[in-house]
Amino acid sequence: MTENNNILSDEIVLEARGITKQFPGVLANDNINFDLRKGEIHALLGENGAGKSTLMNLIYGLHNPDKGEILVNGKPTAINSPIDSIKLGIGMVHQHFMLIPVFTVAENIMLGDETVKNGMLDQKAVAAKITQISSQYGLEVDPTALVGQLPVGTQQRVEIVKTLYRDAKIVILDEPTAVLTPQEADDLFRIMRDLTARGVSIIFITHKLKEVLAIADRITVMRAGRTVGTVLPKDTTSEKLATMMVGREVNLVIIKKQAVPKEPMLTVTDLHVNDVRDYPAVRGVSFEVRAGEVLGIAGVQGNGQTELAEALSGLRPTKKGHVLLAGKDITNKTPRVITQAGLANIPEDRQQHGLILSYSIGDNMALCDYYHQPFSKRGVMQPKALDENAQKLIKAFDVRTPSAFVSAGKLSGGNQQKVIVARELSRSVKLILASQPTRGLDVGSIEYIHGEIIKMRDRDVAVLLISAELDEILALSDRIAVMYRGQIVAIVDTKKTTREQLGLWMAGAHVQTPQ
Amino acid sequence: MDWKRFGFIALIITLLIGTVVYVGQTRQTPILIITSMLATTIAVATPLTLGALSGVYCERAGVVNIGIEGMMLTSAFFGWLGGIYMFQIFHMAAGVSIMFGVFFAIITGGLMALLLAALSITFKVDQIIGGTVINILAVGLTGFLNRQLFFGKGSVFGGNVPSSPGVLPTIHVPITEIFASLCGSSATCLENVQAINRVFDQKPIAISAILLVFISHYILFNTRWGLRTRAVGEHPRAADTVGINVIKMRYANVIIGGMFAGLAGAYFTIESVPSFEPLLTNGRGFISLAAMIFGNWTPIGAWAAALVFGASQALLINMQIFRDVIPPQLAFLQESYIVGLTPYILTMIILTGIIGKTTPPAADGVAYEK
Numbered sequence: 104m105t106e107n108n109n110i111l112s113d114e115i116v117l118e119a120r121g122i123t124k125q126f127p128g129v130l131a132n133d134n135i136n137f138d139l140r141k142g143e144i145h146a147l148l149g150e151n152g153a154g155k156s157t158l159m160n161l162i163y164g165l166h167n168p169d170k171g172e173i174l175v176n177g178k179p180t181a182i183n184s185p186i187d188s189i190k191l192g193i194g195m196v197h198q199h200f201m202l203i204p205v206f207t208v209a210e211n212i213m214l215g216d217e218t219v220k221n222g223m224l225d226q227k228a229v230a231a232k233i234t235q236i237s238s239q240y241g242l243e244v245d246p247t248a249l250v251g252q253l254p255v256g257t258q259q260r261v262e263i264v265k266t267l268y269r270d271a272k273i274v275i276l277d278e279p280t281a282v283l284t285p286q287e288a289d290d291l292f293r294i295m296r297d298l299t300a301r302g303v304s305i306i307f308i309t310h311k312l313k314e315v316l317a318i319a320d321r322i323t324v325m326r327a328g329r330t331v332g333t334v335l336p337k338d339t340t341s342e343k344l345a346t347m348m349v350g351r352e353v354n355l356v357i358i359k360k361q362a363v364p365k366e367p368m369l370t371v372t373d374l375h376v377n378d379v380r381d382y383p384a385v386r387g388v389s390f391e392v393r394a395g396e397v398l399g400i401a402g403v404q405g406n407g408q409t410e411l412a413e414a415l416s417g418l419r420p421t422k423k424g425h426v427l428l429a430g431k432d433i434t435n436k437t438p439r440v441i442t443q444a445g446l447a448n449i450p451e452d453r454q455q456h457g458l459i460l461s462y463s464i465g466d467n468m469a470l471c472d473y474y475h476q477p478f479s480k481r482g483v484m485q486p487k488a489l490d491e492n493a494q495k496l497i498k499a500f501d502v503r504t505p506s507a508f509v510s511a512g513k514l515s516g517g518n519q520q521k522v523i524v525a526r527e528l529s530r531s532v533k534l535i536l537a538s539q540p541t542r543g544l545d546v547g548s549i550e551y552i553h554g555e556i557i558k559m560r561d562r563d564v565a566v567l568l569i570s571a572e573l574d575e576i577l578a579l580s581d582r583i584a585v586m587y588r589g590q591i592v593a594i595v596d597t598k599k600t601t602r603e604q605l606g607l608w609m610a611g612a613h614v615q616t617p618q
Numbered sequence: 619m620d621w622k623r624f625g626f627i628a629l630i631i632t633l634l635i636g637t638v639v640y641v642g643q644t645r646q647t648p649i650l651i652i653t654s655m656l657a658t659t660i661a662v663a664t665p666l667t668l669g670a671l672s673g674v675y676c677e678r679a680g681v682v683n684i685g686i687e688g689m690m691l692t693s694a695f696f697g698w699l700g701g702i703y704m705f706q707i708f709h710m711a712a713g714v715s716i717m718f719g720v721f722f723a724i725i726t727g728g729l730m731a732l733l734l735a736a737l738s739i740t741f742k743v744d745q746i747i748g749g750t751v752i753n754i755l756a757v758g759l760t761g762f763l764n765r766q767l768f769f770g771k772g773s774v775f776g777g778n779v780p781s782s783p784g785v786l787p788t789i790h791v792p793i794t795e796i797f798a799s800l801c802g803s804s805a806t807c808l809e810n811v812q813a814i815n816r817v818f819d820q821k822p823i824a825i826s827a828i829l830l831v832f833i834s835h836y837i838l839f840n841t842r843w844g845l846r847t848r849a850v851g852e853h854p855r856a857a858d859t860v861g862i863n864v865i866k867m868r869y870a871n872v873i874i875g876g877m878f879a880g881l882a883g884a885y886f887t888i889e890s891v892p893s894f895e896p897l898l899t900n901g902r903g904f905i906s907l908a909a910m911i912f913g914n915w916t917p918i919g920a921w922a923a924a925l926v927f928g929a930s931q932a933l934l935i936n937m938q939i940f941r942d943v944i945p946p947q948l949a950f951l952q953e954s955y956i957v958g959l960t961p962y963i964l965t966m967i968i969l970t971g972i973i974g975k976t977t978p979p980a981a982d983g984v985a986y987e988k
Contacts, residue, residue, distance in 0.1 A: 165859070165988070186861035201856035203849055204980075214849050215860030217842045224840055265860075 114141040115177065116304050117162070117193075117273055122171035124157055131157040132168070133328040139273065139306055142299045146307045146319035150348055150545035151516065153325040155308050156198075159275050162306075163195045164188040175273075189216075194266025195275040200258050204251030208244050209233060212265045236267050240297055255404075256287040263294065267303075274298065275306045280314055284403045285573060285606040292318050310348070310546070312341040312355075313574075324348055349546050359557045362581040364393035368565035369415075369534050374424035376407070376414040384410035386589035387424070392534065397556065397566040399580030399597075401573060403609050407589035408569045409451060412538045415567070416448045417441045418456075429533045442471055445533030449523055449540050451569075453516070457523040460512030464504055465493030467511045468526045500525035501551065517548030524555055535559055538569040553579060573605060587611050623912070626973045627922045630964070631659070634929040641948065642940045653813040655932050660817070662935075663921075663928025664824040664889070665690065665899075668882035669906025670913065670920035671827075671834055672875040676731075677915060678838060679871035680851035681738050682745040682983040685752030686879050687903025689730040693883025695760040697723025698782065698894045699767070701887075705783040715783035720823075720884045727880020728873050730756070735872040739865060742985035753903075761896045782892040789825060791818040823881060823889045830878070834917040847871050851979035854986040864986050879903070901962075908965040914976040923968070930960040 117139040124132040131154045139145050149155045160166045162173060164182040172179050175191045182188050188195075202211050209229045218225040218232075230246040237243055242260050250258060259279060266274050276295070280288040295305055295318060309315060315322050316336050324331040324347040331347045345353045369392040378384035385407040392398045402408055413419035415426060417438040426434045428444045442448070450456035458467050469478050469489050477488040493507035502521045504514060511519060520540065527535070537556060541549040556579060560566050570576050576583055577597060584594040585608040593608050635655045639648045669686045676683035701719025704710045710718070730752055737748035767774045793815040794808075801807035838844040846867055849857040854864040882902075887894050905927050913919025934957045937944070944951050951957055967973075 163859075184861060185859050189861055195859065197859065201853070201859045203852045203856055205852060206845075206849070210845060211856075214845060214857065215862050217845060219842050222841060224842060224845060 112141045112143070115139065116141050116175065117306075118174040118177075119158065119162065120172050120174065122158065122161060122168050122173070124161060124166065124168050126157075130328050132161065135171070135325075135328075135330055137323060137330065139304050140320075141304055142302055143320040144295055144299055144305045144307050144318055146309060146315040146322045147325060148309060148312070148315055148322055148344060148348060149325035150310060150547070151543060152327075152545070153348070154328040155325055156277060157328075158325075159195065159277060159306065159308060162188065163193060163275065189269050189271075192270060192272040193275070194269060194271030194273070196259065196262040196266065196277060196279060198278040198281060200262055202250045202258055202261060204249070206250060207246065208248050208250055208253075208261050209246035211250050211261060212246075212268050216269055232268065233264060236264055240264075240267065240294070240301070242267075242294060255282045256284075256290070259283070259291065260294075263298075272302065273304050273306070275308070277308045278310070279307070280309065280311065282404070284609055285602065286610050288314070312344050315344065316341065326350055345546060353546055353550055357553050357557060357578050360561065362396045362560065364396040364581070365563055366394055367391045368394045368429055369567060370425075370427040371415075372425045372427075374411070374414065374426065375422040376410045376419055377422055378410050383422075384589050385414065388586075388589070388591050389424075390584055390591060390594060392565040392567050394533070394565050395560060395563045396581040397560050397568055397579050399576035399583045400567065400569045400586055400591075401576045401583055401605055401609060402571065402586035404571045406586045408538070408571075408586055410589075411586070412448075412451060412536060412569055415441075415536055416446060416450070445531070447527035447530065447532040447535045447564075449520075449527055449535065449537040451538035451542075453519055453523055454512075458511040458519060461510055463493075463508045464497070464502065464511055464514070464522055465489050465507040467522055468493050468496050471526060471530060496522075496525040496529055499529070500555075517544045520544060520548065520552060524552060528555060528559060532559075532564060534565045534567065536567050536569075539571065540568070541570075541572070541575060549575075573602060573609075576605075577602065585609055620974060622974050623914070623919070624922060627926050630926050631929045634933045634960075637951075638933060638936045638940070641944050641951065642936070644943050645940065649810050650813050651936075653817050655929070655936060656817045657819070658932035658935055659925060659928040660820060660828075661824050661890075661928075662931045663924045664827045665882040665885045665902050666906050666909055666924035666927050667827045667831060667921050668823075668878050668885070669903050670909040670924050671830060671917055672727075672878035672882065673907055673910035674834065674838070674913075674915055674917055674920055675847075675871045675875035675878065676734075677910070677982050678851045678979055679847050679868045680854060680979060680981040680984065680986070681735070681868055681872050682749065683731075683734060683872070683875060684746060684749030684904075684907065685730065685734050685756075686749075686882075686906050687899055687901065688749075688753035688756030689727050689876055689879035690883040690886070690903050691756040691760055691897070691899045692730055693723040693726040693880035694886040694898060695764065695883075695894050696726040697880070697884045698887035698892070699763075701783050702780055706780045710783075712783035716786060716888060719783070719888045720786075720881070723884035723888065724877045724880040727876040727878070727883060729876070731873045731876020731879070732869075734876070735869045738985060739868050739872070742987070745983050745985075757897065760894075764894060764896060779893070782887075785892050786821050786823065786889045788819050788821050791815065793818060821889045823885045826881070828921070831917045831921040838917065848979070850986075851981055854981055858986075858988070868986070882906075905961055905965055908968055911976055911978075912968045912973070915978060926964060927961045930964055933960060934958050 115138050119135055119137040122132050122135040135158055147155050161168045164184045164187050167183060173182055180191060209226055212233055213229045218228045233246045242264050244261050244264055250261060279291060283291060299305060307319060319336055321333055321335060323333045324344060326348060341355060345355055372389050374385055374388045375383065376385035388411065400408055410419060414421045417436055421435055425432060428446060431444050433441045433444055454460060469492060472478055478485055490507060497507060500521050503518050511522060540552055556566055568579055580597050582594060583597055583600065584591045585605060587609065635652055638655055639651045642651050669690060672686050673683055697719045700722030701715045704718040705712060705715035734748050734752055737743040738745040768779045769777060794812050797811050798808055801811060846862050849862060850864045850867045858864050886898055909923035909927060910920045912923040934954060937951050937957045938954060941952055
């Protein structure tokens, strides 16, 4: 990404003064001051729960502030609903897209601002306006396509067109790169630059430090509902930003020793797995993971990683092929057999597959072992054993909770993940299968979980890490396999590859597989 | 709507009509049987069609309505009662009283729907429970009032059910008059034209139901209202972020849906038979729901599915007419409790999804929380 040397305009298009918002139990925004200049990209950086999204929802009118005022183009305004903010030229691209999959692109874009002719929706006029915006800003979209059938990157473009369709001059992008490949992200940055060149001002919300340094004109850091400070990219570094975000020094680089791989722990041979709709999702995958090494599986989401993980953990039947765990055939075995064979599973969706949210932390921590001693005697649960186990793990894995009896659903994402990690890693395991282990977590929790994974590796446990975050793959893995359309297109030593090379493989550029 | 689905519908209707033609061939010509079956099918499909439309409006906006049955029952009662009041107490003309009856039925449906809307949208009660509340309330309320007003000592009308203003008249479509001249002097030709004419001679609610199917389809898929309705049923948050008032859209659509169920209720006591008996809707509200699902939440699809159920009811009626000429190898058709099972068996087949899966609106049944 090229350095942006534009001289910043002094014209302030949006200003938030002394914004305070109290939610039950949380002071989400505490006297926030923030301003956005015309044609700039102003990054809002902070961990989950720092109050970034709350501030944006207040500016966009989804919530109303308790105190403070918002000025648009220098004028104080009352923004009570999205209609008000849209009228003021504010558009927002939400982290979870606000698109209706069964509607066409044109229907999605016009929704709420429809053009009607003789009582009928004027699809033609809308399509014409979309095409005009597309060509003006270089945002190619097909107005007649069904949104649900478009790739994620294109859906995001539809969202941006949607804001421009309403003549937005201020665009808020909430974690826009979370779902993109590195190449798609670069494309988005180009679009953002194009927009600012045309006088659009952008608020860019993220927790990724590299992106902020690459694209932002100014950076405001938030922590625990307050702004910590506003800096220019040239005056700061990743480390300084991380310290501002977390409030203490953070190890961004994981310090790890050279891996000492031992005997193969997991051997997968020609594995075929179908997805929910029974279409092939994993198509002939073979690899092995050795004790004492981390094999990272990189790839854009939806290329078969989910199905691979489910097949390995016994949640999804395999169509063909074999899986050996520590020499034992676990192909198509039940999750319990596989768990007993030594698998620790940190699933992709921690709330759906990792925890029973309505159960207490203590019960969740015993989910793999509840059926035998000491947790259960002759079919009767032993509360004392459960509690002792919970107390021990809460302490050892630093789970922040008032007690072991709190239901898992009440914890923050980071602490929920710690409960899972505690349960899985406290057993004697031979292989850790970690899918997106740090998705949506704050920097502090990420640091902790990464540390635990490396600690286990150094104790000669094999680790299979599946992640869509290339940074995470590069930081933890000793070897990297890239998955594309259900196949492994490359397996390389981490030291012998680059981000760019991996990005190309992830996008499907087939290169000779180096050994 | 896919062709497999329409093909299945056409096949079943053909099969049902064919059975009657076969059974009744010794007594009547096929054309007379076919036209009379079609006429009956359209007429008896009316409450199912309107009930299914009721479901389409509610569920497209994201509110599951299993209370259609109860809404129909309550509306049938109050529509009928309203007509009697106007006729007996206010001494209005029969025609005017009937019109008032229809009006009361529609309002009753709307009010019952308002209750469902309040429960499920504002108070976020589980929508299945909300609908069940409506159904139970309907049975209790109509049964109680029916007894208090019309039966036993001390009842308002002193134990006599007063005569109602009657039923809606059949609207004659002048097909015979227009085409009779083409037949010349052929008596069979004239008879056939008259027979075909009978298919189109329907009562006002039946005709409205068909018109409303197409109007609703147009509204849902070609207008701003329809786009917004579908949006709040698919992804209410997305609708909210573009400035659509999700709560208002849902309330409005549920109430409109209730009014459709109200009109369906009017069919029973104001268009079909001028009397009320407890539980007279007899599961038709639930069959409407099956029709709505089979029609994939589209008005035209739901109507086609309602016609299947209408045809199976027409079969039951005709089997009673032709009871004495049923050939011995089809003796089981004499048993009305066997033939009467047809709509329920069809419902079960349809809901298994073997005729192709249908997809409800994504946010159907989920209360919206900001």
